[in-house]
Amino acid sequence: EPEVTQTPSHQVTQMGQEVILRCVPISNHLYFYWYRQILGQKVEFLVSFYNNEISEKSEIFDDQFSVERPDGSNFTLKIRSTKLEDSAMYFCASNGGQGAQGQPQHFGDGTRLSIL
Amino acid sequence: AQSVTQLGSHVSVSEGALVLLRCNYSSSVPPYLFWYVQYPNQGLQLLLKYTSAATLVKGINGFEAEFKKSETSFHLTKPSAHMSDAAEYFCAVSLYSSASKIIFGSGTRLSIRP
Numbered sequence: 001e002p003e004v005t006q007t008p009s010h011q012v013t014q015m016g017q018e019v020i021l022r023c024v025p026i027s028n029h030l031y032f033y034w035y036r037q038i039l040g041q042k043v044e045f046l047v048s049f050y051n052n053e054i055s056e057k058s059e060i061f062d063d064q065f066s067v068e069r070p071d072g073s074n075f076t077l078k079i080r081s082t083k084l085e086d087s088a089m090y091f092c093a094s095n096g097g098q099g100a101q102g103q104p105q106h107f108g109d110g111t112r113l114s115i116l
Numbered sequence: 117a118q119s120v121t122q123l124g125s126h127v128s129v130s131e132g133a134l135v136l137l138r139c140n141y142s143s144s145v146p147p148y149l150f151w152y153v154q155y156p157n158q159g160l161q162l163l164l165k166y167t168s169a170a171t172l173v174k175g176i177n178g179f180e181a182e183f184k185k186s187e188t189s190f191h192l193t194k195p196s197a198h199m200s201d202a203a204e205y206f207c208a209v210s211l212y213s214s215a216s217k218i219i220f221g222s223g224t225r226l227s228i229r230p
Contacts, residue, residue, distance in 0.1 A: 004159075033217070043160070043206065045217040056217060091159060093218075104150055105218060109159035 002026045004108035006092050012114045013082055021077045021111045023092030031096035032075045033105060034067065036060070036088040043091065049075065050096075079113075087115045118143045118209050122221035130229045135179075135194040137224045139207030142188065147209045149190045150218065151181055154204040163205075166190060177201070202228045 005024045013019045025032050034046040048055040049067055064080045075094075079086055089112050093105040123138040141147055151163040164175025171183045177200075181192045190207060207221040 035218075035220075042222045043218075043220040045219070048217055058217075093160075104162050104165050106162070107152075107160040 002106075004092055004094055004106050006090075006108035006111050008111060009109065010112045010114070012116060015084055015115050016081050019079050019082055019113065021079075021090050021092075021113070023075045023077070023108060024073050025075055025092065025094030026106055027073070029094035029096055029106075031055075031094060031105075032067075032069070033093040034077045035091045035093065035107075037091065037110075038088045046077070046090075082113075082115045084115050087113060089113075118147065118211065118219050120207050120209050120219055120221035122205075122207050122224050124224055125222065126225045126227065128227040128229060129197045131199055132196050135192070135197045135201065135226065137192040137205050137207075137226065139181075139190045139192065139221060140188050141190060141207070141209045143209060143211075145211060147211065149181075149183060150208040150210070151175065151179070151190075151192050152206045152208060152220075154206065154223075156203075160206065163192070197226075197228050199228050199230070202226055 007022045032049040035043050037043045045058050047057040047061045066078045068076050089110045091110045092108045095103045095105045119142045121140045149166040152160040153163050154160050163179050164173045166173050166183045174180045179194045181190050183190050204223045204225050206223045208218045210216050210218045
C-alpha cells in the first residue's frame with residue numbers, strides 16, 4: 001500500500017537555526033498537510049497546501065514557517081529561526097486523488113524535532 | 117467551529133474485555149469523523165471513518181464506531197481487547213475529507229491488562 005514518507009525521523013537543531021523537514025506524499029494525492037504534536041499534547045493542524053499554494057493555515061503557522069513543493073514529489077516544511085517551543089513531532093499528511101470526497105488523510109511516521 | 121472531546125485520557129481494560137472509547141463532536145454542518153490510532157514512536161494510522169453513509173462503521177483490527185447525531189457522539193468499540201490494541205487513540209473531525217484540516221481530540225491512551 002502506498003504510504004507517506006518523512007525524513008529525517010529525528011532532527012536535532014540549535015535554537016535560532018533553520019530546519020527543513022521533508023515529506024514525500026502519496027504519488028496521486030493532490031492535497032498536502034503539516035501537523036505537529038508537542039510531547040503529551042494533541043495533534044494540531046499547521047497548514048494545508050493545494051495547487052502550489054497554501055489553502056489554510058493555523059495561528060501557529062506564523063512568519064517563521066513556510067511550505068514548498070519544490071518538485072513533483074517532495075513537500076517541505078521550513079522553520080526559519082527555530083525556538084525551543086518548536087520542539088515537537090511533525091507529521092505530514094496527504095489525500096485527494098481521483099474521487100477525492102470521502103478520502104481520509106494518510107499520515108507519515110513523523111519527524112521528531114528537538115531544539116537545543 | 118468544529119471541535120472534538122474525548123472523555124478519559126486513559127482507559128485500562130483486561131484482555132478479552134470490551135473496549136469503549138468515547139468521543140463527542142461539535143460541528144455546525146454534517147461532519148466527517150475519524151478514529152486514528154498511534155502506536156509508540158509511530159505515525160497516525162486510520163482505524164475507520166464516517167462520511168455520511170452507514171451510521172455503524174467497521175474498521176480495521178475489529179474496531180467499530182457508531183455515529184449518533186442526536187447525541188453528537190462517535191464512540192469507538194471493540195468486543196474483545198487484545199494486548200496489541202495498547203496505543204493512543206484519537207477521534208477527529210473534518211468538514212470535508214479532502215482539502216480541509218482535521219481537528220483532533222486530545223487522545224485516549226488504551227492500556228490492556230493481562
